[in-house]
Amino acid sequence: MVNTLKLPVGIDSFEKIRRNGFYYIDKTNLIEQILMNWGEVTLFTRPRRFGKTLNMSMLKSFFEIGADVSLFEGLYIAKNKELCDAYMGKYPVIFLTLKGVEGLTFADAKRMLGTILANEMDRHYYLKTSDALTDEDKAYFAKMLTGTDENIEDSIRKLSQLLYKHHGKKVVIIIDEYDVPLDKAYQNGYYCEMVSLIRGLFGQALKTNDYLQFAFLTGCLRVSKESIFTGLNNFKVLSIMDSRFDEQFGFTDDEVKKLLASYGLASHFPETKEWYDGYHFGNADVYCPWDVINYVDELNYDQTVEPQDYWSNSSGNAIVRRLIDKADVQTKDEIERLIVGECIEKELSQELTYDELDKNIGNLWSVLFTTGYLTKQGRTADGKIRLAIPNKEIKNLFIKKIREWFRDTSANDGKRLEEFCNAFLEKNTEKIEQLFGEYLWNTISIRDTAVAKEKKENFYHGILLGLLGYKANWLIKSNAESGTGYSDILVEVPNNRTGIVIELKYAGNGDLDAACAEALKQMEEKSYVDKLKQDGMRNFIKYGIACFKKDCRVVIAG
Numbered sequence: 001m002v003n004t005l006k007l008p009v010g011i012d013s014f015e016k017i018r019r020n021g022f023y024y025i026d027k028t029n030l031i032e033q034i035l036m037n038w039g040e041v042t043l044f045t046r047p048r049r050f051g052k053t054l055n056m057s058m059l060k061s062f063f064e065i066g067a068d069v070s071l072f073e074g075l076y077i078a079k080n081k082e083l084c085d086a087y088m089g090k091y092p093v094i095f096l097t098l099k100g101v102e103g104l105t106f107a108d109a110k111r112m113l114g115t116i117l118a119n120e121m122d123r124h125y126y127l128k129t130s131d132a133l134t135d136e137d138k139a140y141f142a143k144m145l146t147g148t149d150e151n152i153e154d155s156i157r158k159l160s161q162l163l164y165k166h167h168g169k170k171v172v173i174i175i176d177e178y179d180v181p182l183d184k185a186y187q188n189g190y191y192c193e194m195v196s197l198i199r200g201l202f203g204q205a206l207k208t209n210d211y212l213q214f215a216f217l218t219g220c221l222r223v224s225k226e227s228i229f230t231g232l233n234n235f236k237v238l239s240i241m242d243s244r245f246d247e248q249f250g251f252t253d254d255e256v257k258k259l260l261a262s263y264g265l266a267s268h269f270p271e272t273k274e275w276y277d278g279y280h281f282g283n284a285d286v287y288c289p290w291d292v293i294n295y296v297d298e299l300n301y302d303q304t305v306e307p308q309d310y311w312s313n314s315s316g317n318a319i320v321r322r323l324i325d326k327a328d329v330q331t332k333d334e335i336e337r338l339i340v341g342e343c344i345e346k347e348l349s350q351e352l353t354y355d356e357l358d359k360n361i362g363n364l365w366s367v368l369f370t371t372g373y374l375t376k377q378g379r380t381a382d383g384k385i386r387l388a389i390p391n392k393e394i395k396n397l398f399i400k401k402i403r404e405w406f407r408d409t410s411a412n413d414g415k416r417l418e419e420f421c422n423a424f425l426e427k428n429t430e431k432i433e434q435l436f437g438e439y440l441w442n443t444i445s446i447r448d449t450a451v452a453k454e455k456k457e458n459f460y461h462g463i464l465l466g467l468l469g470y471k472a473n474w475l476i477k478s479n480a481e482s483g484t485g486y487s488d489i490l491v492e493v494p495n496n497r498t499g500i501v502i503e504l505k506y507a508g509n510g511d512l513d514a515a516c517a518e519a520l521k522q523m524e525e526k527s528y529v530d531k532l533k534q535d536g537m538r539n540f541i542k543y544g545i546a547c548f549k550k551d552c553r554v555v556i557a558g
Contacts, residue, residue, distance in 0.1 A: 003023065003262040003263050005021055005022060005023040006020075006021060006022050006023065007022065007023050007293055007296060007297040007300070008022040008023065008024070008293065009293055009294055009297050012051075012053040012054045012057060013054075013057050014054060014057040014058040014060075014061050014071070015057065015061050015068075015071060017054075018061075018071040018072075019071065023259070023262075025251060025255050025259065025289075026075050026076050027051065027054075027055055027058065027248050027249075028058065028062075028072065028075045028076045028077035028078075029076045029077070029247075029248065030055055030058070030059075030245060030248040031058070031059065031062055031077045031083070032076070032077055032080055032083060033244065033245055033248070034059075034216075034245075035083055035087060037244065038214055039214070039234065039235070039236035040212065040214050040215070040234035040235075041206050041214070041215045041216075041217070041232065041234050041235045041236065042214070042215070042216050042217070042236045042237075042238060043178075043216075043217045043218070043219065043222070043235065043236070043237045043238065044216070044217070044218045044219075044238050044245065044249065045218070045219055045220065045221065045222045045237065045238070045239045045240065045370065046218070046220070046240060046249045046250075046281070046372075047220055047240075047279075047288075047370070047371050047372025048220055048371070048372070049288055049289065049290035049291075049311050050249045050250050050279075050286075050288060050289060050290075050372070051249050051250065051289050052176060052177070052218040052219075052249060053097060053099075053176050053177070053218070055218075055248065055249065056095070056097075056174050056176045056216060056218055057095075059172075059174060059216060060093050060095045060172075060174055062077070062087070062088055062089075063087065063088070063089070063090065063091045063093055063172045064089065064091065064092070064093040064172075065089055065090065065091060065092055065093075065167060065169075066089060067088050067089030069084075069088065069089075072084075072088075090169065091169055091170065091171060091172045091213055092124075092163035092164070092166075092167045092169060092171050092172070093171070093172045093173075093174065094120060094156060094159055094160065094163070094171055094172070094173045094174065095120065095123075095174045095176075096116060096117070096120055096156075096173075096174070096175050096176065097116075097175075097176035097177055098113070098116065098175065098176065098177050098178055098180050098181050099176070099177040099180045100112060100116060100180075101113045101116065101180060101181035101184065102180070102181070102184035102188075103184070103188070104188055105188070105190065106185070106190035106193040106194065109181060109184065109185060109188075109190070109194060110152070110197065111147070113152065113181065113197075114147040114152055115147040117144065117147065117152060117155050117156070118144060118145055118146060118147030119147075120159070121141065121144045121145050121155075121159060122145055124159070124162075124163065126166070127141050127162050127163070127166055128141060128142065130162075130165070130166045132165045132166045133162060133165055133166065137162055137165070140158060140162075141162060144158075144159075152197075152201065153197065153200035153201050153203075153204055154204045155201070156173065156201060156204065156205035156209075157204040157205050157208070157209045157211070159171075160173065160205070160209055160211040160212060161211050163211070164211040169213075170211055170212060170213035171211050171212060171213060172213050172214060172215070172216075173205060173206070173209075173212060173214075173215040173216075174215070174216050174217075175202075175215070175216070175217045175218075176217075176218050177218060177219060177220075178198075178202075178217045178218065178219045179219035179220060179221050179223055180219075181194055181198060182194055182195065182198065182223060182228075182354050183221075183354060185354075186354035186355060186357075191354060191355055195227055195228065195353075198228055199227070199228050199230060202228060202229065202232075203230065203232075206229075206232060206234075206235075207232050207234075220370060220371050220372075221352065221354075221367065221370055221371070222237055222239055222350050222351055222352075222370065223351070223352070223353060223354070224351040224352060224353045224356075227353040239350060239370070240280075240281045240282070240369075240370065240376075241282065241350070241376070242282050244282065245282075246281045246282030246283055246284035246286075247281075247284045247286065249281065249286070250279060250281060250284070250286030250287060250288065250289060251286060251287040251288075251289050251292055252284065252285070252286060252287075253273075253277075253285065253287075256269070256272060256273070256277075256287055256292055257269060259292065259296060260272065260296065263296060263299070263300055265296060265299050265300075265303070268295075268299055268303075271307050272287070272292060272295060272296075272307070273287075274307075274391065274392050275291065275295075275307040275391055275392045275393050276288050276291035276292055276295065276307070276311075276391055276393060277390070277391055278375055278388075278389075278390030278391040279372065279375050279390050279391075280375050280376045280377070280390075288311050288372070288393075290310060290311050291310045291311050291393065294308075294310040295307055295308070295310065307392070307393070309393050309396055309397060310393075311372075311393060311394075312393055312394065312396070312397040317373075317397060317401065319357075319364065319367055319368060319371060319373065320368070320373060320397060320398060320401045321401050321404070321405065322357075322358065322364060323335075323361070323364045323365075323368065324401055324402060324405045324444065325405065326358075326361055326364065327361070327444070328361070331361055332444045335398065335402070335444050336444055336445045338374070338387070338388065338389050338398070339389065339395060339398055339399065339445075341388070341389075342388070343377050343386040343387060343388045344386070344387050344388075345380050345384040345385070345386055345387070346362070346365045346366075346369075346384060346385055346387055347362070347383070347384050347385075348362075348365065348366045348369055348385050349362070349363060349366045350366070350370070352366060352367065365387070368387075369385070369387060372390070372394075373389075373394055373397070373398075374387045374388065374389060374390070374394075375387070375388060375389075375390040402443075402444045403462065403466075405444075406443050406444075406463065406466065407466055410439065410466065410467060410470075411470070414470070416435065417467060417470040418470070419431070419435065420432070420435040420436070420439075420467060420470075421467070421468060421470060421471045421474070423435065424468075424491070424500055424541065424543070425493060425495075425498060425500075425541075427541060427556055429543075429554045429555060429556050432543075432545075432554045433552060433553065433554040436464070436467075436545075436552050436554070437550070437551065437552050439463065439467065440460075440463070440547070440550040440551075440552060441550050443463065445459070445549070445550060456506040456508075457488075457504055457505065457506040457547075460504055460506065460545075460547040460552075461478070461488055461489070461504050464489065464502070464504065464545070465478055465489060468489070468491060471493075473494060474491055474492065474493050474494075475491070475492040476489065476490070476491050476492075477489070477490040477491075477492075477531075480531055487501055487502075487503065487523065487526075487528035487531070488502055488503050488504045489501075489502040489504070490502075490528070490531060490532060492532065492535055492537055496538070496539055497536060497537050497538040497539060498537065498538075498539040498540075498541065499529065499532030499533075499535070499537030499539065499540050499541070500540075500541045500542075500543070501523055501528045501529055501532065501540070501541070501542045501543065502543045502545060503519035503520070503522055503523045503528070503542075503543070503544055503545070504519065504545045504546075504547065505518055505519045505544070505545070505546045505547070506546075506547055506548065507546045507547065507548040507553075508548070510548050512546040512547075512548060512551065512552070512553035513546075513553060513555075514546075515544075515546030515548075515553070516544040516545070516546045516553050516554070516555040517544070517555075518544075519544030519545065519546065519555075520542065520544040520555065520557050523542055523544070523557070524557070528542075529542065541556065541557075542556065542557035543555070543556055543557075544556075544557070
């Protein structure tokens with residue numbers, strides 16, 4: 001029988017998923033692992049869309065006083081009765097997600113942070129009438145509920161104190177996406193002010209808090225301890241390099257197979273793996289949960305739907321473009337190697353501050369790794385990390401950003417583009433060959449040794465099409481039906497009603513002359529010029545162009 005449970009697309013509340021009949025992949029083993037190995041303050045760093053918020057929501061539901069035992073029925077943690085009896089529902093919990101802390105100015109971001117803190121205060125509304133609190137405590141609480149208190153650095157610690165007074169138990173603090181305010185601050189020019197605010201907030205809550213039982217934080221980047229976590233000696237970082245908890249963020253092979261099979265979609269496992277697997281956290285090989293859930297949800301409605309770029313389309317992906325913009329010759333070569341499926345070897349820094357990200361290429365490689373655009377494929381003998389693109393989705397993202405970069409950079413050189421385009425009208429094959437070759441040498445090749453010859457040709461086709469597109473008054477047609485086939489590129493030039501036919505070939509064996517001859521023969525046999533005649537062109541020029549790696553040859557039909 002096919003599963004009728006709804007898929008939790010975009011839902012990161014454990015309680016909502018469990019209470020409202022959504023499919024849930026059991027990650028409650030995380031609770032047992034934490035309680036068997038916990039430190040006072042633990043930071044989990046994982047890429048975005050890997051279930052961090054959902055797991056933190058699960059911890060809140062487990063630890064918080066008044067916990068609903070039924071939410072955990074049938075799950076892994078429920079089998080460990082000793083731990084459940086000792087810890088479930090035993091603590092007041094402060095739960096904050098900072099993913100919404102942003103703004104064009106520091107004042108805007110601070111106000112948003114104040115609102116988030118006020119909303120969490122309001123969740124503990126019963127403190128307003130607690131007999132355990134003094135009038136001064138209640139006055140402070142009432143002020144914080146407005147979200148306007150200027151001195152918010154002590155707010156989490158103070159709320160911990162109030163909860164301790166009321167419940168007589170120390171507090172569990174959960175801070176999700178702790179580094180988002182820092183990222184937004186860096187992008188908008190108030191980084192130093194936000195660092196100071198977050199350092200003060202965390203220092204009071206996590207370092208000098210007598211009412212803290214333990215705390216959990218999540219984020220994408222492990223921000224340098226000197227920047228945020230100064231003096232925090234009770235601090236344990238569990239990054240994507242750590243083998244502990246490695247399967248608790250992301251889906252395993254078995255979990256994905258079970259999910260697909262339960263909806264009658266087992267036959268779609270190969271493409272799901274190709275597109276969304278490939279991440280290596282610690283010793284585990286995992287899929288991106290966001291991608292898998294979205295893809296299975298779409299397959300439920302249409303089993304012919306193709307995989308899409310769900311993860312990469314949920315963000316601006318500016319970090320990839322920054323790498324490409326800064327790339328020197330060596331970096332361009334390394335990007336090309338990654339795209340064809342090879343590994344590159346890098347020394348990575350696991351502790352950075354946001355204002356260090358653009359200081360050198362090495363820092364950008366580190367961030368691409370920690371944020372999920374690259375993954376680990378082992379280590380070298382001297383301790384370097386072997387990096388690779390994890391899957392087809394991320395490979396497509398790199399290709400998209402390379403095309404954007406090439407389009408933007410080439411458009412800035414109008415004089416050379418004008419010269420290149422005019423060379424086609426002037427029948428100057430040497431000039432076309434020279435300039436096209438220069439463009440190929442200066443771009444980042446996105447050839448893929450694993451794909452068919454036709455797809456390799458598409459790479460060069462796309463570059464040529466983009467360059468010719470500079471001429472706004474030329475009509476350019478790609479893969480247009482003409483004669484008895486489809487020509488690569490047809491160009492109609494109003495001046496003298498000139499039509500240009502371009503057939504492009506990839507010379508897989510390196511024989512550029514033979515590939516050019518093949519191109520000219522094909523355009524004659526299939527009468528590609530017929531379409532230009534139908535459109536009223538009177539003068540015709542026919543080019544065969546062959547490419548191999550970053551070399552090209554251009555010939556003109558006699």
